[in-house]
Amino acid sequence: MAETKSAERKQAKAKRRRDKEVRPQEIVxxxxxxxxxxxxxxxxxxxxxxxxxxxxxLPYLYFKTKVELFKAVIRSVITSHFEVLRERMETTELSTEEFLKGPFLSFIQELPGSRRAFIVRLLISEGYKHPELTQFYYENVISRGLETMRRLIDRGIERGEFKPTPLRDYPQLLVAPVLMAILWRALFERHYHLDTNKLLATNIDLLVEAVKAPPRQGAEGSGR
Incomplete structure (x- = not known):
């Protein structure tokens, strides 16, 4: 009998622990x-x-304010996905061009049509009223994204794939069309269909061609 009660107490304790872990995720x-x-x-x-x-x-038990809850949503919906891309960049054996035209392009092509685009649209429409939200998004998403893209460009330069260009100073150029694609889908898609996948691929192609290092003299000579 005592053993049965002990097992029941353990099960109840394990359930409370699981609920404590799962409930914040459900709320977010x-x-x-x-x-x-x-x-x-x-x-x-x-x-x-x-x-x-x-x-x-219950939400107040885990998140004291609506702002804190929104920050948790950003961490769950945006930051977690971005960290996967950052890790792939750190471990990839692809060339910088291959990474930009492969995993990076796939990542940004998925954004305009995803549910995560709602976060960007919300910040555009309401962010000016809530600077604490835009500051959090900048510090945790934008600034880290810019740092990652600069490191990617630097790696391309160090490997001799890219020449030094102002793209390193303005890595926003790599993702600027994503914002345009999100806004287009929200405002103008019903009037004119825009192939955002091709738009983003074209942007990457043009930027890569603009920063590619010229062929080495030896390589040119050997090809003649």
């Missing part, structure tokens, strides 16, 4: 849906709780 997932549907200003934590099927006050 529900918050993402609420933010995407209603925007930041119109989203209420009690509505998040209802969507997550938890008690009204």
């Amino acid at each position: 997932a529900a918050a993402f849906e609420e933010f995407a549907e209603k925007g930041f200003a119109e989203t209420r934590l009690e509505d998040v709780a209802a969507r997550a099927k938890v008690s009204k006050g």
